[in-house]
Amino acid sequence: xxxxxxxxxxxxxxxxxxxxxxxxxxxxxxxxxxxxxxxxxxxxxxxxxxxxxxxxxxxxxxxxxxxxxxxxxxxxxxxxxxxxxxxxxxxxxxxxxxxxxxxxxxxxxxxxxxxxxxxxxxxxxxxxxxxxxxxxxxxxxxxxxxxxxxxxxxxxxxxxxxxxxxxxxxxxxxxxxxxxxxxxxxxxxxxxxxxxxxxxxxxxxxxxxxxxxxxxxxxxxxxxxxxxxxxxxxxxxxxxxxxxxxxxxxxxxxxxxxxxxxxxxxxxxxxxxxxxxxxxxxxxxxxxxxxxxxxxxxxxxxxxxxxxxxxxxxxxxxxxxxxxxxxxxxxxxxxxxxxxxxxxxxxxxxxxxxxxxxxxxxxxxxxxxxxxxxxxxxxxxxxxxxxxxxxxxxxxxxxxxxxxxxxxxxxxxxxxxxxxxxxxxxxxxxxxxxxxxxxxxxxxxxxxxxxxxxxxxxxxxxxxxxxxxxxxxxxxxxxxxxxxxxxxxxxxxxxxxxxxxxxxxxxxxxxxxxxxxxxxxxxxxxxxxxxxxxxxxxxxxxxxxxxxxxxxxxxxxxxxxxxxxxxxxxxxxxxxxxxxxxxxxxxxxxxxxxxxxxxxxxxxxxxxxxxxxxxxxxxxxxxxxxxxxxxxxxxxxxxxxxxxxxxxxxxxxxxxxxxxxxxxxxxxxxxxxxxxxxxxxxxxxxxxxxxxxxxxxxxxxxxxxxxxxxxxxxxxxxxxxxxxxxxxxxxxxxxxxxxxxxxxxxxxxxxxxxxxxxxxxxxxxxxxxxx
Numbered sequence: 001x002x003x004x005x006x007x008x009x010x011x012x013x014x015x016x017x018x019x020x021x022x023x024x025x026x027x028x029x030x031x032x033x034x035x036x037x038x039x040x041x042x043x044x045x046x047x048x049x050x051x052x053x054x055x056x057x058x059x060x061x062x063x064x065x066x067x068x069x070x071x072x073x074x075x076x077x078x079x080x081x082x083x084x085x086x087x088x089x090x091x092x093x094x095x096x097x098x099x100x101x102x103x104x105x106x107x108x109x110x111x112x113x114x115x116x117x118x119x120x121x122x123x124x125x126x127x128x129x130x131x132x133x134x135x136x137x138x139x140x141x142x143x144x145x146x147x148x149x150x151x152x153x154x155x156x157x158x159x160x161x162x163x164x165x166x167x168x169x170x171x172x173x174x175x176x177x178x179x180x181x182x183x184x185x186x187x188x189x190x191x192x193x194x195x196x197x198x199x200x201x202x203x204x205x206x207x208x209x210x211x212x213x214x215x216x217x218x219x220x221x222x223x224x225x226x227x228x229x230x231x232x233x234x235x236x237x238x239x240x241x242x243x244x245x246x247x248x249x250x251x252x253x254x255x256x257x258x259x260x261x262x263x264x265x266x267x268x269x270x271x272x273x274x275x276x277x278x279x280x281x282x283x284x285x286x287x288x289x290x291x292x293x294x295x296x297x298x299x300x301x302x303x304x305x306x307x308x309x310x311x312x313x314x315x316x317x318x319x320x321x322x323x324x325x326x327x328x329x330x331x332x333x334x335x336x337x338x339x340x341x342x343x344x345x346x347x348x349x350x351x352x353x354x355x356x357x358x359x360x361x362x363x364x365x366x367x368x369x370x371x372x373x374x375x376x377x378x379x380x381x382x383x384x385x386x387x388x389x390x391x392x393x394x395x396x397x398x399x400x401x402x403x404x405x406x407x408x409x410x411x412x413x414x415x416x417x418x419x420x421x422x423x424x425x426x427x428x429x430x431x432x433x434x435x436x437x438x439x440x441x442x443x444x445x446x447x448x449x450x451x452x453x454x455x456x457x458x459x460x461x462x463x464x465x466x467x468x469x470x471x472x473x474x475x476x477x478x479x480x481x482x483x484x485x486x487x488x489x490x491x492x493x494x495x496x497x498x499x500x501x502x503x504x505x506x507x508x509x510x511x512x513x514x515x516x517x518x519x520x521x522x523x524x525x526x527x528x529x530x531x532x533x534x535x536x537x538x539x540x541x542x543x544x545x546x547x548x549x550x551x552x553x554x555x556x557x558x559x560x561x562x563x564x565x566x567x568x569x570x571x572x573x574x575x576x577x578x579x580x581x582x583x584x585x586x587x588x589x590x591x592x593x594x595x596x597x598x599x600x601x602x603x604x605x606x607x608x609x610x611x612x613x614x615x616x617x618x619x620x621x622x623x624x625x626x627x628x629x630x631x632x633x634x635x636x637x638x639x640x641x642x643x644x645x646x647x648x649x650x651x652x653x654x655x656x657x658x659x660x661x662x663x664x665x666x667x668x669x670x671x672x673x674x675x676x677x678x679x680x681x682x683x684x685x686x687x688x689x690x691x692x693x694x695x696x697x698x699x700x701x702x703x704x705x706x707x708x709x710x711x712x713x714x715x716x717x718x719x720x721x722x723x724x725x726x727x728x729x730x731x732x733x734x735x736x737x738x739x740x741x742x743x744x745x746x747x748x749x750x751x752x753x754x755x756x757x758x759x760x761x762x763x764x765x766x767x768x769x770x771x
Contacts, residue, residue, distance in 0.1 A: 043151030227723020266331025665739025
């Protein structure tokens, strides 16, 4: 375990007051440091910093000069001041080596009215001290103005050695240049591991010169269709070895280690598509377009192992990281079970089952990596069949894998789903991009504790740290990836760097408010769902329409800021009416609202809730619910490779059924339903038999609408058109029988399971003419 942290007697809140008092040249602000440091002691006075201020480093210290330049670059971006980094001389800011700063990656930052001094023994410590000062030099919205930094001393070091983020570049390729802003943000937040998921069934993303077909064939796929003719334009991409070396060097300068992952023995379809001889049966599949779990495995014979070792040789040449990630997850064993050759190999090795076969396979690769001075790490499935002695474990299926491995003496990294899966949506708002429908809020991430209770005290040192993951089945563009990662990355940085007792949710929100200004200045489209207004209509839509009055509650996920609103259609400002209790307003009103920070800035884009009659009779896709026997699990785009955020649809992969709850049928005489046809491209493996089949009475199936729930009365049936010739967005209109009160409307699609998938985009009820 790392040495215990020594805490200052002054509270972080007290420092906030000191900072506010010291920024006479700028607007007052709270202490803006993320992650919160281990120890911070206020001093007397303040240091004034203006453009032209010099940052000096010892002559010949290239790493210190690099840290100084990165400090200057950060301050230029986030504050608009031009600082000058130089070797030698007497700068107002000084970076020095100090062996008395004993902690790896630790630093001491001292600010007095005469200058700022950053001391550390290693390169990472100098960089992290510089990044803390960069935050102190951009404490508010006063861009371009000089800053007064209150005198203080920060003594800081990380709680965990592994502070990571994984980006899946296999499912959707992310260009190398698009990863550099993420690396910059990691350095600013003292995160040090970028895990790149470089291969999967859907693509191979790194050039291997010994095996060129891995990228000539394996890096490209034909996009899936929703029944229309396949695209002639393949989707894909890969990193050349020169691009990898450039990215590794860029990350190293920022104290970020890139850990490569080549997934095996499963998730191998792209590799087998390129080289069928390394597969179990020698057939050549296409590069997969199906998300999820696919059956292709690497073979376990010597030619396959030699192939993998050749890949590892080139990976080790490209990536100097100690750890090489080999995946090991979701390797369903059907191909091994069906192969006489694999079964014979198991008998030869004295293995009882396919799980032991995978354990032997992983152990072989672990020994190969160890012979080259590297260490193997894999997902927690490598525990099945017995954990190889050389392996470290990344625990994603909860925490039990980490607990078992650490207690057995293996190093572990915590990465549990769904809490640290950043492709999970951040809210249930209609403007969320595609992703998993397990909502993981900013507070959920911040509340996570990376030291599981089940690990024995004498084994706690085996917890290397924690890592968040951004899988990209539904995150297509770099912008979508950044939206998913930020600002939840700030929470990950604090739970992995800061002492547990120093974490404070309210203080974090205050500091994050300033950090989001920095993101805006850096061009990072951080999500604002944690700060945006949510609306809740009391009593339901039917009750509001019948009474002519609506009661509307306003809130945000975090509770940060003051909510202000307008009822006249105007954009709310910091001077608009202050929200205090649910609003009672007439039907027909449009409520617009936003939360505002203490300085009058909106914390997110203003949101609107239309209480007009037509709006209340309409439910969009995100306002529909799952049918009683199912659950909505994904939010999917209209097309697999869609470059825009919208449209996207909440769906249940196992049942094409959705519900309009509590439809006021006594007020509605008809309806219009908008339908989207999307690709059905999901590798469900053993879950395939859970997909519900509905009898189709016409060739391409029907949309069946029932009143009174999915067992209720059929009120309309619409044959679906030929997917090969019809548009993928459709409209259907129908009449509704007279009804009383509120009743669920069930919308069921009976399209054949071999064809595309259908989702309801919106369902609008039309008022009865007599009402």
